[in-house]
Amino acid sequence: MPGIVQLLASPAHRFVGRPADGPAPAPAGELVEQIQLRAELGIVGDRYFGKPAHREASVTVIAAESLPPGVGLAQVRRNILTSGIAVDDLVGAVLVLDSGPGPVRLRVNRPAHPCAWMDVTIGPGAWRGLRGRGGVRCTPLTDGVLRVGPVDVLIERPSAPPQP
Template identity: 65%
Template sequence: MTQVEVLQLLVSPAHRLAGRPSDGPSPGPPDERVTRVEVRRGLGLVGDRYYARPAHRNAAVTLMAAESLPAGADLRHTRRNILLQGVDVDSLVGATISLDCGTGLVVFEVKRPARPCAWMDVTIGPGAQRALRGRGGVRCTPLSDGVLTLGPATFRVVAGADDGS
């Protein structure tokens, strides 16, 4: 087990990065960052744009390492859902992980990398897409219901990646 910090949570009801990056993000709430989020098995984050969407069910939640995020950027810029400090999430593709913020275990299957797109050069700054290659976070499937909150959390690789399986 590893102690980590949940620094940010983002639940976005609308897909704000659609169309051409040169047109800029679509309008939306001024801040979609939240202090608490409900996770539903196989569905995603309650209230998020990908919640219960068949095309996104196997990758409805995205995690990103704070250590990969460029200075001055946050989840509003990357459109990832969970920002963790203290763990290299990009190395965990294929693993099953758990996160406990003190409200009980929430289990995720890490499916694939969340590749940065051209929007990163608009929302973060020129060169961000290239800088985030291999460090853009991971797309996950929630395997349990639960609640995540900001603050300290216990992180564990349940299967795969670091456990030798």
């Protein structure tokens, strides 16, 4: 059964400067049991909420199956860690998640490419190992709440234009 494994809403950027210097300390409480999303704005309380430069990437989703055992959102700095959903295959689709309070629609805009920080936070070789599996960058299309636990999933794919 698909699920939401972890949620992260962090007010702070941790990957600043050079990876060799290490990440900034994590703020307390960034891993949460639920997040509130606002259409076109992102996750309430997150560092990218309402930032014009991040409107098409305000919510990031990664599959637990892409990560080594024991690695979570604190290391990869994505917002939603799922299980049982092949999120990397969803670019161009709308991902609809319902963890209980009602459906939340996320437009999947593009891949969330891994960076050199992955070799520091996960371990040597992680940057290369996550290529093509680094998750996706999304825009919330509806307001709503997501919670850790089982989730109903619907994938809305754009229909092909009619052929003449």
